[in-house]
Amino acid sequence: MAGKTLKSELGWSTVDRITVRGKDLPGEILGHLNLGDMAFLELAGRVPSAGESKIFNAMVVTLVEHGITPSAIVARMTYLGAPEALQAAVAGGLLGLGSVFVGSMEGVARILSEAVANGKNASTVLAENKRMPGLGHPIHKPLDPRSVRLFEIARETGHYGKYCRLMEEIAKTRGITLNATGAIGALACELGLDWKIVKGLGVMARAIGLVGHILEETREPMAQEIWERVDEEASAHLKSKK
Amino acid sequence: MAGKTLKSELGWSTVDRITVRGKDLPGEILGHLNLGDMAFLELAGRVPSAGESKIFNAMVVTLVEHGITPSAIVARMTYLGAPEALQAAVAGGLLGLGSVFVGSMEGVARILSEAVANGKNASTVLAENKRMPGLGHPIHKPLDPRSVRLFEIARETGHYGKYCRLMEEIAKTRGITLNATGAIGALACELGLDWKIVKGLGVMARAIGLVGHILEETREPMAQEIWERVDEEASAHLKSKK
Amino acid sequence: MAGKTLKSELGWSTVDRITVRGKDLPGEILGHLNLGDMAFLELAGRVPSAGESKIFNAMVVTLVEHGITPSAIVARMTYLGAPEALQAAVAGGLLGLGSVFVGSMEGVARILSEAVANGKNASTVLAENKRMPGLGHPIHKPLDPRSVRLFEIARETGHYGKYCRLMEEIAKTRGITLNATGAIGALACELGLDWKIVKGLGVMARAIGLVGHILEETREPMAQEIWERVDEEASAHLKSKK
Amino acid sequence: MAGKTLKSELGWSTVDRITVRGKDLPGEILGHLNLGDMAFLELAGRVPSAGESKIFNAMVVTLVEHGITPSAIVARMTYLGAPEALQAAVAGGLLGLGSVFVGSMEGVARILSEAVANGKNASTVLAENKRMPGLGHPIHKPLDPRSVRLFEIARETGHYGKYCRLMEEIAKTRGITLNATGAIGALACELGLDWKIVKGLGVMARAIGLVGHILEETREPMAQEIWERVDEEASAHLKSKK
Numbered sequence: 001m002a003g004k005t006l007k008s009e010l011g012w013s014t015v016d017r018i019t020v021r022g023k024d025l026p027g028e029i030l031g032h033l034n035l036g037d038m039a040f041l042e043l044a045g046r047v048p049s050a051g052e053s054k055i056f057n058a059m060v061v062t063l064v065e066h067g068i069t070p071s072a073i074v075a076r077m078t079y080l081g082a083p084e085a086l087q088a089a090v091a092g093g094l095l096g097l098g099s100v101f102v103g104s105m106e107g108v109a110r111i112l113s114e115a116v117a118n119g120k121n122a123s124t125v126l127a128e129n130k131r132m133p134g135l136g137h138p139i140h141k142p143l144d145p146r147s148v149r150l151f152e153i154a155r156e157t158g159h160y161g162k163y164c165r166l167m168e169e170i171a172k173t174r175g176i177t178l179n180a181t182g183a184i185g186a187l188a189c190e191l192g193l194d195w196k197i198v199k200g201l202g203v204m205a206r207a208i209g210l211v212g213h214i215l216e217e218t219r220e221p222m223a224q225e226i227w228e229r230v231d232e233e234a235s236a237h238l239k240s241k242k
Numbered sequence: 243m244a245g246k247t248l249k250s251e252l253g254w255s256t257v258d259r260i261t262v263r264g265k266d267l268p269g270e271i272l273g274h275l276n277l278g279d280m281a282f283l284e285l286a287g288r289v290p291s292a293g294e295s296k297i298f299n300a301m302v303v304t305l306v307e308h309g310i311t312p313s314a315i316v317a318r319m320t321y322l323g324a325p326e327a328l329q330a331a332v333a334g335g336l337l338g339l340g341s342v343f344v345g346s347m348e349g350v351a352r353i354l355s356e357a358v359a360n361g362k363n364a365s366t367v368l369a370e371n372k373r374m375p376g377l378g379h380p381i382h383k384p385l386d387p388r389s390v391r392l393f394e395i396a397r398e399t400g401h402y403g404k405y406c407r408l409m410e411e412i413a414k415t416r417g418i419t420l421n422a423t424g425a426i427g428a429l430a431c432e433l434g435l436d437w438k439i440v441k442g443l444g445v446m447a448r449a450i451g452l453v454g455h456i457l458e459e460t461r462e463p464m465a466q467e468i469w470e471r472v473d474e475e476a477s478a479h480l481k482s483k484k
Numbered sequence: 485m486a487g488k489t490l491k492s493e494l495g496w497s498t499v500d501r502i503t504v505r506g507k508d509l510p511g512e513i514l515g516h517l518n519l520g521d522m523a524f525l526e527l528a529g530r531v532p533s534a535g536e537s538k539i540f541n542a543m544v545v546t547l548v549e550h551g552i553t554p555s556a557i558v559a560r561m562t563y564l565g566a567p568e569a570l571q572a573a574v575a576g577g578l579l580g581l582g583s584v585f586v587g588s589m590e591g592v593a594r595i596l597s598e599a600v601a602n603g604k605n606a607s608t609v610l611a612e613n614k615r616m617p618g619l620g621h622p623i624h625k626p627l628d629p630r631s632v633r634l635f636e637i638a639r640e641t642g643h644y645g646k647y648c649r650l651m652e653e654i655a656k657t658r659g660i661t662l663n664a665t666g667a668i669g670a671l672a673c674e675l676g677l678d679w680k681i682v683k684g685l686g687v688m689a690r691a692i693g694l695v696g697h698i699l700e701e702t703r704e705p706m707a708q709e710i711w712e713r714v715d716e717e718a719s720a721h722l723k724s725k726k
Numbered sequence: 727m728a729g730k731t732l733k734s735e736l737g738w739s740t741v742d743r744i745t746v747r748g749k750d751l752p753g754e755i756l757g758h759l760n761l762g763d764m765a766f767l768e769l770a771g772r773v774p775s776a777g778e779s780k781i782f783n784a785m786v787v788t789l790v791e792h793g794i795t796p797s798a799i800v801a802r803m804t805y806l807g808a809p810e811a812l813q814a815a816v817a818g819g820l821l822g823l824g825s826v827f828v829g830s831m832e833g834v835a836r837i838l839s840e841a842v843a844n845g846k847n848a849s850t851v852l853a854e855n856k857r858m859p860g861l862g863h864p865i866h867k868p869l870d871p872r873s874v875r876l877f878e879i880a881r882e883t884g885h886y887g888k889y890c891r892l893m894e895e896i897a898k899t900r901g902i903t904l905n906a907t908g909a910i911g912a913l914a915c916e917l918g919l920d921w922k923i924v925k926g927l928g929v930m931a932r933a934i935g936l937v938g939h940i941l942e943e944t945r946e947p948m949a950q951e952i953w954e955r956v957d958e959e960a961s962a963h964l965k966s967k968k
Contacts, residue, residue: 098566340808
């Protein structure tokens, strides 16, 4: 039972005080920080400046709602069976945010931070990463309007720096769309966020969007209908053999 | 394969446009709405006013970080085994936000909206709900400083109305602390949010906080140590019998 | 740091021994108990008799595979986004096993154990439970062939007792199919299992089935196609307005 | 809406028949197959022989219960907050079965199947895989009694073949314990299971064990006590600064 001492700096309470990240929650946070600022405080350990607040909020807002994704279908299907456990429906929807979708943001941040630290240029990065994440989009070509807008806000707030520049060079060199996850991965580096947590930006944002999908499912349900259609079609070849 | 037509109003895209809730994402949302405003847009279907933005952001910000909770321990323990799947660690942490903890907010919103619709007073509500949610706190007595501050912001923004009043009367009648989930449940009613989705405020907020805990776990780990201590203690009586 | 002492009886190890539920895992369990017997050992704290083994295995086997359910769709959709985290795809599929589907088994076990303990008959049980779980089936009418077979095995192994009898009377009184969850709920009572854990029979069984669905998804994928169809249909009315 | 046709071979039903993997569930499966056999049917598409049944059941039974693991702590902590959603507690416990713990079984199966297909020997495999999975154990040295017993059953049932032999050579060459995940990974290859699904053996088995932990938590709780201890210790350094 010796071992190391457990420690956390995130939050603690006494009878009349609640402190989060060293700040008094009621007095210094509530009414002063918006939800994106609070996320920044959690991840950076400090309150963002006005410029950081603007670009960081834009980054996470971008990731909230993508319409009918596998995540949204999962959340709705889960809610169909367990409406008493909304938290499980949201959690279910988050589980698919793995290497295929949201993971690209993390990859971009990891590659760019390593590349800038070692003075690599676009060609070197591409030579080392045949499957460079953050590039290409099935719909938005040649430009992803989210990347354009995010870099516009970044320039306005003074956060368009070497990571954004390198990412744009990479996309140009490859001759392919710089998608939103590429832009956000680069911006996460500009803000000094640890690449290991960059996927978390997508996870927290999507949790918000999934609550929206569950609300819509209570009003305009689709889960039962999807289930019935898929079940009927998928077993049709077996039933006909009977 | 007839059935109903599937429909969603949340978001859709074409080559050069991305629309969320009827708004152009790059042009009308990014740089204009903060993350809390975006959540409000998802749940209310419209952009919040300045006052709504202030009170709604304060409500969800309150729920982001509660220090070392079972949720936080779960997220850290899950990350220990699957560091490649940060989304699963966050999802794991959300799964325990059930009837015991965050569920009280939903209960408050449901009871208050029904009570106000039927003109019930505090005594009637308490007679009907022996275990009225939103009351009492193990640490914060007699006042929960978060409730005090949230109602202060509510007054300032014109959102302290009949639901807040009824909830305060309920707490006074019972002679017990009005805790933060009670205040937020009442405020959700003031903002016209559907009680069925009120637990979702806690779920989305905590997703943000859990990313913060995972980041701290990468720097100041505790999961391995907790595991070893618990394992050793829990099987000590069996090993000694050997 | 005082508090209660943590204790678990489930399993422990030393350099050369591994003990589960008081039995030597390599010597007394491996090669001797099948997977259903092992589940029985976990839940009942003892090795099942031959008869108990037969009926318990049949109960859980019944619950493994139900074709294309919301659970199966969720597991496949989650695997689409995070193929590196198979455990998350299975977990996602389990999350919807709530009050609507698998929960009925738990309800049956709870109601029957309380009724038998208090000498209630079918009419009284039905009067007290307007929405009696375990009754009715959308396809299997008037008989659910699984219930018929499970009760046949129960008679053969000496486990058709007062709980099964009461459940059959309840179905007859209501004039409706006794479905498989009703039969399994009754049989769980016959075996003396705690009703609070009865939903767990469905959860463990479905975990097996979901691994089967994920395997099929790697060979005959459907998740991507479902996603594309739903997305296209659900936003068609918005795009046409453009 | 064209696209590919959705198809599943796993199961389907009509009014009076329920078919799973081409077999009549009530007539050919219930009372005939135990739970491990049913899992084999799901993964191999056929009923196991007597020998296959014995070794496969032993493999999955090995993985059911490992005492107090991070998974078990997570399931208990989740149940503390959401006792109404047992499925979420089990799912939560599964989420950490990632690369660090259960993932090694998958790695072993992948490496061995590739090595045997290409005629590689132990030295080549070790040269290619510096961090060879399936080797070493913190407690069981020099032998893991589970591996010894599993290979004994394998010999008895005629399933000790080239994959087991290669894995034992690998352990001998490295001079380190062949642990249970190494043995099971090799045996999965002997049975012809797809390595992509081998992690699923651990996931399904652990789902059973986690239900056992939740049952024990209802009788001998530890989650609340763990929470209180960790919370107190982790914030002690902050409170003392006050």
